[in-house]
Amino acid sequence: MKIEDLFKQADTILEDEKLREMFKKCFLSTLETSVKVKGDKTYIITGDINAMWLRDSSCQVNHYLKFIKDDLKLQKLIKGLIKAQVDYILLDPYANAFLSEPDVEREYHDTTIMKPYVWERKYELDSLCYPVKLTYQYYQETKDQSLFDEKYLHFIHTILNIIELEQKHSENSTYTFERDIAKTWDLRKTETLQNHGHGFDTRYTGMTWSAFRPSDDACTFNYNIPGNMFCSVILNYLREIVRDIYKDSYLEERIVDLKFQIDYGIELFGIVHHPQYGKMYAYETDGYGNHVLMDDANVPSLLSVPYLGFTDYQDEVYQNTRQFVLSHENPYYYEGTRAKGIGSPHTWPQYIWPIALSMQGLTSQNENEMKELIDMIMNNTGGTGVCHESFDVNDDSKYTRPWFCWANSLFAELVLKAYFKM
Structure with missing residues (x-):
C-alpha cells in the first residue's frame, strides 16, 4: 500500500473530520517539515x-x-x-x-x-x-x-x-x-x-x-x-x-x-x-x-x-x-480537568506528554481505551491540530514545543492501530 492509498481509506474510515485532518497532518509531519x-x-x-x-x-x-x-x-x-x-x-x-x-x-x-x-x-x-x-x-x-x-x-x-x-x-x-x-x-x-x-x-x-x-x-x-x-x-x-x-x-x-x-x-x-x-x-x-x-x-x-x-x-x-x-x-502521573497521563521531570508539574498517551494506547488491548486516548490527544492541541511535547492537564493552550515530530508520528501510529488495524 502507498501513502496516497492510505489517505483514500482514511476519508472513509475516519468519519470525524477533525481526526481525519489531524491524522494526515501528523502522519506527514516529518516528511513535510x-x-x-x-x-x-x-x-x-x-x-x-x-x-x-x-x-x-x-x-x-x-x-x-x-x-x-x-x-x-x-x-x-x-x-x-x-x-x-x-x-x-x-x-x-x-x-x-x-x-x-x-x-x-x-x-x-x-x-x-x-x-x-x-x-x-x-x-x-x-x-x-x-x-x-x-x-x-x-x-x-x-x-x-x-x-x-x-x-x-x-x-x-x-x-x-x-x-x-x-x-x-x-x-x-x-x-x-x-x-x-x-x-x-x-x-x-x-x-x-x-x-x-x-x-x-x-x-x-x-x-x-x-x-x-x-x-x-x-x-x-x-x-x-x-x-x-x-x-x-x-x-x-x-x-x-x-x-x-x-x-x-x-x-x-x-x-x-x-x-x-x-x-x-x-x-x-x-x-x-x-x-x-x-x-x-x-x-x-x-x-x-x-x-x-x-x-x-x-x-x-x-x-x-x-x-x-x-x-x-x-x-x-x-x-x-x-x-x-x-x-x-x-x-509524574497527573490528572486534570482536560486530560490525565504521564509527564516528565523534563517539563513542569501538571504537564503530560502526548507521546505517553499514544504509548498507553499502543500498549493497550482495549479498542475503546485506544480511541479515548486518541480523542484526548486530538482535543488538547491548543487549537494547532498537531501534537506538542507536553501540555497542561487543565489548559491545553499552555504547552511546550510547538513543533515536535516524534509526538506527531506516534499519534499517527496509534490511529493506524486503532482504526486501520495496522
Whole structure:
C-alpha cells in the first residue's frame, strides 16, 4: 500500500473530520517539515530544534515502514537515514544528537569531548539501540541486504564495545559530562552529571550503564531498566543479523552472552516488591539496593515494554508495573480537568506528554481505551491540530514545543492501530 492509498481509506474510515485532518497532518509531519537529503544520506531534525537525535529520527519514520515496499523513494529516504545514523555513531558513540554541518554556535557550555557534527554528547543507551531497531525493521520489510557491509559490521562492534565497557562504568569508563549551570543558570539540575561529570558510583549487575534518560535528563541511578530492556531486544536483532548475514559464530556467541548478562541483571536488580502493586519493575537502580520508582513519558519507558518487544502485554510483572505508572503512585502521573497521563521531570508539574498517551494506547488491548486516548490527544492541541511535547492537564493552550515530530508520528501510529488495524 502507498501513502496516497492510505489517505483514500482514511476519508472513509475516519468519519470525524477533525481526526481525519489531524491524522494526515501528523502522519506527514516529518516528511513535510524535517527532512534534508545530502547525497545518499538522510538528515532528519526533531522539529523546532535544528538537530538530529538518533532516537527521535528513528521514531519519526517508524510509521512509514509499513509503506516502503511500494514506495522506493520512501525506502531510499529511510535507508539514507540508517546510513547517516551509522556514520554518526562511528564518529562518537556517546553522542545523542548531531548536526548536518560541522560547526555551529551552541547554546550550552558542556565539559566533555566535543567533535564537529556533534550537537549534544549526553550518553543515552537508547541512542545506540534505536538505529539497530530501525535497520532490522527496514530489512524485514525490504529484504535489502546492501546495508550490511564492512562499515555496518564495524558499527556492530562499536556499539557492543560501548555496551560491554559501560557494564563496569565506575571502573572502566572515561566518559564524563558536565553542563555549566553557572553560564546557563536557568537550566534544570538534571542537565548535568553529578560527581564531577562521572555520575554516582554503581555496582556491577550485568546491566549496562547510561548517563541520561530518553528525556535527555540525567539518570538518578544509572542502570535505567527500560533502556536495558530495549538493549536486550536489539541484541536479539543483532544476533539474527550476524548469524544470517555475516555468518560470524564467534560474534553471535558474544551477543548471546551479553544479552544473558543484561537479562539476568534486569531480573535480579530491576524488580521490586511494591506494597500495593506487588512484583513490578523499577525505573532505575544502582546495584546497591537503591531504586527509583517512577515512569517517564519518553520511550523506552516502563509503559512501553511490550511495544518494544521485551515482554508480553499479559505478563504479570508488566501488568503490575502498568497499574503503578498509570496511578498517582508514579510521581509524574497527573490528572486534570482536560486530560490525565504521564509527564516528565523534563517539563513542569501538571504537564503530560502526548507521546505517553499514544504509548498507553499502543500498549493497550482495549479498542475503546485506544480511541479515548486518541480523542484526548486530538482535543488538547491548543487549537494547532498537531501534537506538542507536553501540555497542561487543565489548559491545553499552555504547552511546550510547538513543533515536535516524534509526538506527531506516534499519534499517527496509534490511529493506524486503532482504526486501520495496522
